[in-house]
Amino acid sequence: MTPPGYSPDSDVRAWAAPTAQAPLRAVVTVPGSKSLTNRELVLAALADGPSRLSAPLHSDDSARMIEALRALGVSVEAEPGDGDFGDDVLITPTWPLHGGGAVDCGQAGTVMRFISPVAGFADNDVEVTAHETALHRPMGAMIRALRDVGVDIDDAGHWSLPFLVRGRGHVRGGEVTMDASASSQFVSGLLLAAPRFDVGLHLIHSGGRLPSIPHIDMTIEALARRGVHVERPAPGEWVVPAGPIRAKDVAIEPDLSNAAPFLAAAMIAGGSVSVTGWPLHSTQPGAMLSDILSLMGARVVRRGGALTVTAGETIAGVDLDLSAAGELTPTLFALAAFADAPTTLYGIGHIRGHETDRIAALVDNLRGLGGEAHELADGIRIVPQPLRGGLWRAHHDHRLATTGALIGLRVAGVAVDDIGTTAKTMPQFPDLWQGMLSGASSAPGAAVQG
Numbered sequence: 001m002t003p004p005g006y007s008p009d010s011d012v013r014a015w016a017a018p019t020a021q022a023p024l025r026a027v028v029t030v031p032g033s034k035s036l037t038n039r040e041l042v043l044a045a046l047a048d049g050p051s052r053l054s055a056p057l058h059s060d061d062s063a064r065m066i067e068a069l070r071a072l073g074v075s076v077e078a079e080p081g082d083g084d085f086g087d088d089v090l091i092t093p094t095w096p097l098h099g100g101g102a103v104d105c106g107q108a109g110t111v112m113r114f115i116s117p118v119a120g121f122a123d124n125d126v127e128v129t130a131h132e133t134a135l136h137r138p139m140g141a142m143i144r145a146l147r148d149v150g151v152d153i154d155d156a157g158h159w160s161l162p163f164l165v166r167g168r169g170h171v172r173g174g175e176v177t178m179d180a181s182a183s184s185q186f187v188s189g190l191l192l193a194a195p196r197f198d199v200g201l202h203l204i205h206s207g208g209r210l211p212s213i214p215h216i217d218m219t220i221e222a223l224a225r226r227g228v229h230v231e232r233p234a235p236g237e238w239v240v241p242a243g244p245i246r247a248k249d250v251a252i253e254p255d256l257s258n259a260a261p262f263l264a265a266a267m268i269a270g271g272s273v274s275v276t277g278w279p280l281h282s283t284q285p286g287a288m289l290s291d292i293l294s295l296m297g298a299r300v301v302r303r304g305g306a307l308t309v310t311a312g313e314t315i316a317g318v319d320l321d322l323s324a325a326g327e328l329t330p331t332l333f334a335l336a337a338f339a340d341a342p343t344t345l346y347g348i349g350h351i352r353g354h355e356t357d358r359i360a361a362l363v364d365n366l367r368g369l370g371g372e373a374h375e376l377a378d379g380i381r382i383v384p385q386p387l388r389g390g391l392w393r394a395h396h397d398h399r400l401a402t403t404g405a406l407i408g409l410r411v412a413g414v415a416v417d418d419i420g421t422t423a424k425t426m427p428q429f430p431d432l433w434q435g436m437l438s439g440a441s442s443a444p445g446a447a448v449q450g
Contacts, residue, residue: 389413
């Protein structure tokens, strides 16, 4: 029997999104933060000794980072740990880094933006490329900035991946002005490598509104834990002195943005969902969920280290500036589709340059199910309408796939064309989703890949 939504144009059978048959009563544990894992992997690779990461994320994105560091001569090995989703990892740096090889970033924005500066420390050429579906992602500002600090890059005049980094074993550094309005990862990538630059870094952002500032704060906090103090003389300006990066053992927080679909599920299906291990303080944009979901009508409580979201009587339509947390847009879009009034999500023009044009893809998908949504110059407006089943296209985007799962909780017959794309940051998503619906707890994950 052909599953609902099977696409004859694809060799992947669509995933029939399960519909909630009763209010939820679930406790969910999610894997480690992708953003923290990949930052700490880079810092550990540039540190002055070995570092151990406890409960890191094991996913396509983190595997790409591990493979990239190994290609540069860094040792990354699995070590038994206490995490629910796989081994810890031990990172042993080498200096200078090794060139003469290739780095495939896959679809991982953190890898392409964080590894490009690091490749400048290699003793030979490094080819940096990505999956064909990710070659469109903005890299021009990073290429210009790297050239300004002394990295020799041959991009054949395309200002995008793939390109060749001609490693010289060191990077000069110095003052550089860059427009990072397309991605905060440009800033983070330079800050992470900056302590190893010959003269450090003075970075000035020259463009418009800087997106996802919490991710830059996360980078600065990660550097501080390893003894690197980043000065901020003015908004959009950072100074990093040259010096050592301290080796350190680091425990990785759960991925709060990946927890978002599970918490939002309680509001769509009714009942309550708790996510364990919720930190008291976090620079992850997902930490904003507590306030946002409360604003949209849920009761949100943190108790015993878990964050619990309980459905209210309705989901409230809201106007939200998501410039600091654009990655939450797909989940909040799903909530808005069932709200009691229209919702406008703005400050998110930069998410057009993510795995896909998220604004266009969300609008098109919802219209395909009979819904009403409109693209704005810097956001989306969602007008709640009765929805019907149909195919939800993931567009190689993990967050679009989980949005389809959310809508399917209330709308029968929704099928996500490629639920496997969730492996980018959460390979266990389908099992965790089924476990949430059945009231079971999370399942163990896989070990270090490669």
